[in-house]
Amino acid sequence: MGVGSGRLYAAVAAGGFRRYATYRAATAAGVFTNTVFGLILVYTYLALWEERPHLGGYDQAQAVTFVWLGQALLAALAIGGGGMENELMERIRTGDIAVDLYRPADLQLWWLAADVGRAVFQLLGRGVVPFVFGALLFPVALPREVSAWALFLVAVALAMLVGFALRYLVALSAFWLMDGTGVAHMAWIAGLFCSGMLLPLNVFPGALGEVVRVLPWSSLLQGPADVLLGEADPVGVFVFQASWAVALLALGRLVQSVATRRVVVQGG
Amino acid sequence: MTDGDGAAAGGAAFIELDGVEKVFDVRRKTGFLKRERREVRAVDGLSFTVARGEMVGYIGPNGAGKSTTIKMLTGILTPSGGRLRVAGIDPSRERTRLAHRIGVVFGQRTTLWWDLPLIDSYRLMHRMYRIPDARYRENLDRCVELLQLAELLEVPVRQLSLGQRMRGDIAAALLHDPDVLYLDEPTIGLDVVSKAKVRGFLRDVNAERGTTVLLTTHDLQDIEQLCSRVMVIDHGRLMYDGPLAGLHEVGESERTLVVDLERELPPVEAPAPARVVRVEGPRQWLAFPASASAAGLVAAIAARYPLVDLSVREPDIEAVIAKMYAERASA
Numbered sequence: 001m002g003v004g005s006g007r008l009y010a011a012v013a014a015g016g017f018r019r020y021a022t023y024r025a026a027t028a029a030g031v032f033t034n035t036v037f038g039l040i041l042v043y044t045y046l047a048l049w050e051e052r053p054h055l056g057g058y059d060q061a062q063a064v065t066f067v068w069l070g071q072a073l074l075a076a077l078a079i080g081g082g083g084m085e086n087e088l089m090e091r092i093r094t095g096d097i098a099v100d101l102y103r104p105a106d107l108q109l110w111w112l113a114a115d116v117g118r119a120v121f122q123l124l125g126r127g128v129v130p131f132v133f134g135a136l137l138f139p140v141a142l143p144r145e146v147s148a149w150a151l152f153l154v155a156v157a158l159a160m161l162v163g164f165a166l167r168y169l170v171a172l173s174a175f176w177l178m179d180g181t182g183v184a185h186m187a188w189i190a191g192l193f194c195s196g197m198l199l200p201l202n203v204f205p206g207a208l209g210e211v212v213r214v215l216p217w218s219s220l221l222q223g224p225a226d227v228l229l230g231e232a233d234p235v236g237v238f239v240f241q242a243s244w245a246v247a248l249l250a251l252g253r254l255v256q257s258v259a260t261r262r263v264v265v266q267g268g
Numbered sequence: 269m270t271d272g273d274g275a276a277a278g279g280a281a282f283i284e285l286d287g288v289e290k291v292f293d294v295r296r297k298t299g300f301l302k303r304e305r306r307e308v309r310a311v312d313g314l315s316f317t318v319a320r321g322e323m324v325g326y327i328g329p330n331g332a333g334k335s336t337t338i339k340m341l342t343g344i345l346t347p348s349g350g351r352l353r354v355a356g357i358d359p360s361r362e363r364t365r366l367a368h369r370i371g372v373v374f375g376q377r378t379t380l381w382w383d384l385p386l387i388d389s390y391r392l393m394h395r396m397y398r399i400p401d402a403r404y405r406e407n408l409d410r411c412v413e414l415l416q417l418a419e420l421l422e423v424p425v426r427q428l429s430l431g432q433r434m435r436g437d438i439a440a441a442l443l444h445d446p447d448v449l450y451l452d453e454p455t456i457g458l459d460v461v462s463k464a465k466v467r468g469f470l471r472d473v474n475a476e477r478g479t480t481v482l483l484t485t486h487d488l489q490d491i492e493q494l495c496s497r498v499m500v501i502d503h504g505r506l507m508y509d510g511p512l513a514g515l516h517e518v519g520e521s522e523r524t525l526v527v528d529l530e531r532e533l534p535p536v537e538a539p540a541p542a543r544v545v546r547v548e549g550p551r552q553w554l555a556f557p558a559s560a561s562a563a564g565l566v567a568a569i570a571a572r573y574p575l576v577d578l579s580v581r582e583p584d585i586e587a588v589i590a591k592m593y594a595e596r597a598s599a
Contacts, residue, residue, distance in 0.1 A: 008395040015392065019383040022424070099379050102342040104367035105396055261346065 008105060009113040016117025020125070027125045030075055034130040038071040042138060056203035061141040062229050063200070068134030069225050070197050072127035073156065076119045077163040077220050079195050081188045084115040084164075088171035089180040101260060108168065108252055115164045123156070141229060148227075151234045155224035158241035162219040165248030166191070172252070175259040195220040202231075216244040281317035282448065282480050283341065288314045288350035290336050290504075310336040312504035313350070320447070321478040323470075325491035325512070328501035329593050334484045337501070338450050341482070342372055355447055368397060371441030371479075375453030378433060379440050380425040386436050387421040390443060397444035404443060411439035414469050431462030438466065442473065448480040449473070455487050467493050488589070502593055521583035521591070522555040525562060530574035539568050550576075558583050 020027070042064055049060045058066065075082060088111060091097045100107055135142065143149065170187045174180035192198060194217035201213050201222045212218060219241040226232035290311040298304045311333045318324050328334050339345040340352060343359030343366055352359060357366045372379075380389040394404045412418050415435040420428060428436060434454065441449060451470070455463045471494060473479050483495060491498055491512060498515065500508040508515060515521075527536070528551050535544035535552065542556035542565050556565055562580050569575060 004395070004398045008392075011392050011395045015381055015384060015388055018388070019381070022383050096377050098339065098342075098344055099372075099374065099377050101344045102363070102367055102370075102372055103379075103396060104364045260344075 005105075005109075009109055012110055012113035013117035013120075016114035017121045018117075020118050020121040030122075030126045031129045034071040034074060034126060035133055037074075038068055038130050038134055041067045041070070042134065056200050057231065058200065058202070058229070059141070061139045062231075064134070064138045065140040065142065065229060066196075066200050066225050068131050068138075068140065069228065070221055071134070072123070072131040073159070073221055073224065074197065075126040076123040076156075077159055077195075078115075078119070078122075078167060079163070079188070079191045079197055079217075079220055081184065083118065083167050084111050085167040085171040085180075085184055085187075088168075089174040089184065092171070092174040092180075093178055107260070108249070108256055111168060111171075112161075112164050112249075115167075116160055119160045119163075143228065143230065148230065152224055152228040155227045155234070155237055155241065158238060158245060159220045159224055161245040162216055162241055162248065165245055165252055166216060168252045169248065169255060172255050172259055191217055191220070194218065196222040196225070200225070216248060219244050280319070282320040282322075282355060283316075283318040283482065284351070284353040285317070285337075286315050286351040288337075288340065288352050289348045290333075290340060290345060291348040309504050311340070311347075314501070314504065314506055315350075316499060316506060316509060318480060318482065320480055321474070322497065323474050323481040323495050324483065325495035325498040326482055326484045326501065327486070327488070327491065327498060327589070328507075332502045333504040334501060335452060336504075338372075338452055338482070338484060341450060342366070342370060368444065369447045371444070371446035371449045373434075373437050373441045373449070373451045373454050375434065375451075375456040378425070378437055380433065380436055382426050383424060385422045385424055386417065386428070389425065389436075389440055390421075393440055393443045399444050403445070407443045407445065408439075411442060414472065415439055415465065431458045431465075434458060434462070434466065435469075438469065442479075445477070446479065448482065450482050450484075452484045453486065454483070455485065455490055463487075463489075470494060500589065500592065507592060515588055515592075521558045521588040523558045523562065523583055524581040525554045525556060525565060526579045526581065527552050527554065527569060527573075527575060528577040530576055533573065536569055536573055538565060 045063045045067055046060065049055055049058070049063050053060070055063070074080060078085075088097075091100065100110065103110075134140065166187065170184055171180065173183045177183065194201075194212050194215050196218065201209065201218055203209075204212055213222070223232075223237045223241055227234045227237050288311055289309065292308045292310055294306050294308050295303045296306060314333070314337065326334055326337070336345065340347050341354055341359060343361075343363030346360040354366060355369050357369075359366050380386065381392070390408060393399070394401075399407070412421070415438065417432075417435060417439060420432055420436065425433060425436065438451075438454065449470075454470075455466055458466065467490065470481065470483075474481055474494075481494075483490060485491060496511060498508070498510070498512045499506060500515070524545075525542070529536075530550065532550050533552075535547055536554070538544065538554055538556075541560075542554050544552055545555045546553040554565070554569075556562070566578060
């Protein structure tokens with residue numbers, strides 16, 4: 001991949017960013033929703049940690065921080081949907097995918113770039129406000145060192161890759177199913193549960209906990225949160241995330257090549 | 269025009285198809301858990317060549333195999349059999365390399381970025397096709413001028429009218445100076461003024477740049493105004509390949525002679541194969557083969573009947589093609 005392709009995919013990412021930046025009312029509505037969800041979860045967690053202090057190894061401030069982190073990352077990582085997968089599935093269903101395929105560009109890299117652009121916008125546009133709101137109104141546990149924040153951002157970047165790789169696979173299922181809505185809904189529910197969005201994964205008991213902590217979704221929220229809260233070795237988290245990213249992106253490439261070679265492109 | 273014509277006359281085959289086939293497996297439910305597999309031959313032994321700089325119309329009814337052919341020519345679909353080359357490249361094997369040399373406009377789809385201003389899509393093309401900066405500016409300026417896009421560049425694509433969007437799409441397909449342009453229904457849904465603009469621009473591009481154009485359409489005016497050659501495809505086979513005028517003979521089409529007589533008379537007795545098809549007061553309609561001369565027929569009628577006025581109507585090309593399809597279907 002040369003400088004030329006680097007500039008192409010940078011342009012695609014910039015476009016992805018600006019597309020979402022266009023819809024200001026939608027962004028404002030999203031910020032409001034994330035803040036309200038955050039409040040509901042915070043009061044639930046406060047009640048829970050009041051009853052069971054140090055549940056899952058977190059103190060109350062850490063649990064509250066976890067909630068606002070989740071709300072800050074929910075849209076950016078499209079854990080509950082809202083990423084590129086809807087658009088890609090629709091393009092496969094209608095046959096518009098033909099337009100993407102005759103271009104001199106790589107399909108997976110193209111959509112990755114567009115999704116990263118979207119994710120960065122949603123991190124800034126939808127993530128920052130609920131997080132600051134929560135940090136100002138509730139007791140939170142945040143690091144003071146810049147280095148800890150830098151490590152957190154690396155974990156978030158890797159989470160974006162894993163999140164994309166999972167949703168790309170979901171979207172490609174539309175080549176066979178035509179309507180991938182069912183698969184997408186299942187993936188979103190699995191994502192909400194297995195990423196720790198409902199409850200931190202270190203709270204999950206026994207075998208269930210063991211399993212969810214090694215699934216790829218734990219790269220999305222649990223990983224970055226533990227890096228920021230100082231609850232895990234950052235290098236270990238990065239290796240875990242990067243391994244899933246590489247494996248899932250490679251699987252995506254494989255499925256993509258089978259799909260584009262064997263499957264009919266719809267419509268005239 | 270000289271450029272385009274010279275290239276067409278002297279150029280070797282630029283698009284080459286030799287016995288190309290595309291077979292789809294269609295599974296049909298025939299009962300509980302029972303499925304029947306059936307082969308559908310969308311393209312069935314198609315052979316033709318197009319020279320560099322030619323502008324060829326490619327027509328046929330819905331489902332004839334037009335879009336399948338275009339998809340194989342872009343490399344999106346792999347042929348099931350036969351040999352296919354565009355600019356010496358096997359499209360499905362070297363799709364990305366070929367992509368730099370072709371431009372595609374699907375009238376019913378868009379390559380433009382829906383939520384963003386038109387100019388953003390062009391900047392993306394600049395990067396995607398690695399167009400040298402000076403070349404990009406020159407081509408963009410030209411397209412903006414000829415397709416009247418100046419006021420639209422900053423408008424988000426979703427706010428453009430269909431005609432504006434189509435002009436935007438055609439510009440997007442030409443910024444990288446493609447050697448060949450595939451147009452799939454480029455005037456579908458456009459008003460008369462927009463159609464004229466699009467056709468005029470395509471004529472210019474072909475004449476000045478010698479761009480080879482393969483045009484799929486249901487609008488025969490597109491073909492009449494742009495293409496010296498037309499290919500008719502049906503059921504995946506080539507039924508006709510030649511000048512548009514030649515379709516009349518193949519389709520055994522008929523011209524119509526309308527005569528106004530001095531008074532109401534019984535149907536005139538015209539020399540065969542001409543025959544009266546309609547009588548309305550003093551006016552009568554006679555059908556005769558398009559290949560036959562009207563002069564002899566007119567003289568024969570004038571000699572025996574009180575002729576006041578007459579006119580000859582050329583066959584309707586759409587009727588000719590409809591007749592071809594119908595004959596094929598009943599054969």
